[in-house]
Structures are given as structure tokens and as C-alpha cells.
Amino acid sequence: MIKKAENNSLVMRQQQELAQLIERFTVHDGLHTTAIPALRLSRASQASRPIHSIHTPRLCIVAQGRKLVLLCGERYHYGPSQYLAISVDLPISGQVVQASPECPHLCLLLDLQPEQIFDILKESDPAWRKRVDSRRGLVVSNSNAGLLDAAIRLVRLLETPQDIPVLAPLIIREILYKILQDEHGDTVKQIAIVSSQGYQIAEVIRLIKQDFAKPLHIDHLASAVNMSTSSLHHHFKKVTAMSPLQYQKQLRLQEARRLLLSGATNAANAGFQVGYESPSQFSREYARMYGLPPISDLKQFLATQTV
Incomplete structure (x- = not known):
């Protein structure tokens, strides 16, 4: 003691x-x-x-x-x-x-x-x-x-x-x-041992980030790291707490918000640039993650910048 x-x-x-x-x-x-x-x-x-x-x-x-x-x-x-x-x-x-x-x-x-x-x-x-x-x-x-x-x-x-x-x-x-x-x-x-699943998942993450605006093909990702699709899903969720599709969605929404708040584009184009084909789906998922739809979020952000 x-x-x-x-x-x-x-x-x-x-x-x-x-x-x-x-x-x-x-x-x-x-x-x-x-x-x-x-x-x-x-x-x-x-x-x-x-x-x-x-x-x-x-x-x-x-x-x-x-x-x-x-x-x-x-x-x-x-x-x-x-x-x-x-x-x-x-x-x-x-x-x-x-x-x-x-x-x-x-x-x-x-x-x-x-x-x-x-x-x-x-x-x-x-x-x-x-x-x-x-x-x-x-x-x-x-x-x-x-x-x-x-x-x-x-x-x-x-x-x-x-x-x-x-x-x-x-x-x-x-x-x-x-x-x-x-x-x-x-x-x-786990990220340094080449034979570990953690190392393989780190490589899958790199591949998703590389082309996150494109449709996600799980079978291609699994093949790239020599895993079955079921094993990829299992270990990806163990490491990241989410599925590959959820991970991609988070990447897309974070990049869309960055573009929006930086003034690089408007709300309508932000979704398209990160891979969303449906503006309504983009607005719905954006609001679910950030608490407000894109335009309202931008207005609130601009208001805080002028205070």
C-alpha cells in the first residue's frame, strides 16, 4: 500500500x-x-x-x-x-x-x-x-x-x-x-505486424480513404487484403466500431462539411462532390451526424464567426 x-x-x-x-x-x-x-x-x-x-x-x-x-x-x-x-x-x-x-x-x-x-x-x-x-x-x-x-x-x-x-x-x-x-x-x-488482421484493416482503411467518393465494393477490398468478405466485415467492425460502409459515410460527410464551411462550394454541390447522388439523402444523413441540415449548419457557423 x-x-x-x-x-x-x-x-x-x-x-x-x-x-x-x-x-x-x-x-x-x-x-x-x-x-x-x-x-x-x-x-x-x-x-x-x-x-x-x-x-x-x-x-x-x-x-x-x-x-x-x-x-x-x-x-x-x-x-x-x-x-x-x-x-x-x-x-x-x-x-x-x-x-x-x-x-x-x-x-x-x-x-x-x-x-x-x-x-x-x-x-x-x-x-x-x-x-x-x-x-x-x-x-x-x-x-x-x-x-x-x-x-x-x-x-x-x-x-x-x-x-x-x-x-x-x-x-x-x-x-x-x-x-x-x-x-x-x-x-x-497490431498496425505493425504484417500478418495481423489489424494491419490488414489499416490497409482497407487506406483504400477506402483513397476513393471514398466512389461506390464501395467490399469484394474488391477483401480481395486486395486476402480476406473473405465476412472476415473483412467482422474484423473491420472490431477495429473501427463500424462497418466499411458506415466508415465511408463518415468520410464523405466530414469532407462535405469541410467544403461547405470553407466556402469552397454550396450545400447542393458538396454532397455531389463526395459521392451522394440524392440531395435529400445527403441532407438527411448530414443532419443525423451534425444535428442540422447543411444550409442551417452553414448559417449557424457563419453566425458564430461574426460574434
């Missing part, structure tokens, strides 16, 4: 130190790029509305505040001393649910590359390289002292830019190693 209490105390101190570092390098709200290409820092001084986007493989370590992520109806809450790992491209909705000017939401985001993970597996215990069953491509877990220590050292490198080229790759490798050692390490591991 004493040892556990000491460890919890250490993790709390590390989390506070990480928060102080992130706050130092984020003078205003938003997502900040850094001199370390794979590293970004996020700050928010108030709770936010849900933001829909395609999240690429990444690690998110929260130092302060809380966030809610939704994946096809599944809810994932995470806060201080926790991390969220995403191992495949996923269309999700995320919102800050706890933040204030005095205590902003602060988060570290680190891109995950399959090649880096594979290199670690190649030099580790052979048991790590065994094929793993497909599993959800998103997980929330508790940060440990080793992971937080490495994260602190990575952010602190921003104080000495001359050290970044040599030390940043080593610390990032250490962070990935710590994640792979975690009880949920297989979630990340």
Missing part, C-alpha cells in the same frame, strides 16, 4: 510538471506545432463543442483538464494521468469537457508511425512479434511514471532545440516502447 501511494504521488507530481511545461509552450488556445515534427501541444481555456475529424494514429497524454471522444456511439473519457492511443485512422468526435482560463486543458499529441513500432518489435522479445487478434483501434489507459518521465523529457527538449535532432528520436522510441509494454499494447502493436 505504501509503495502504491508513493507511485501515485510520483505520477501526480509528474503530471503537474508536464502541465507546466505544456502551458509554457502554448501561450494561447489551439493546437501548436513544435520543433519536434511528430509532437504537437494542445491548449483550451474553455469547454468546446464536439469537433468531428479523422484522427490518424497518435498518442494523446492529458496533463490537465478532461476530454470526451466519441467513436460511433462509444464514449471515451480521459483526463490527467491518462492517455488515449489511436492505432488506425478513425472518424471520431472530440470535445474538451473540463477547462477554464485558470486551469486550461493541456495535452501532448505524438504521431505514431507503424515503421517505428515495427523497428521496436524487431529488436524486442520474439513473443511481442506474434500475431495479435484484431481489437479496437482506440484505447484509454492510465499513464505510468516511466511514460510520464519520457514525455516530460521530450517536451523539455523544446528548451534546447540544438539537442532535438539527436535526442528526440531516442525519447520517442522510449515512449513507444513504454506504450507497447502497457496492458493495452496490442492495440498499437
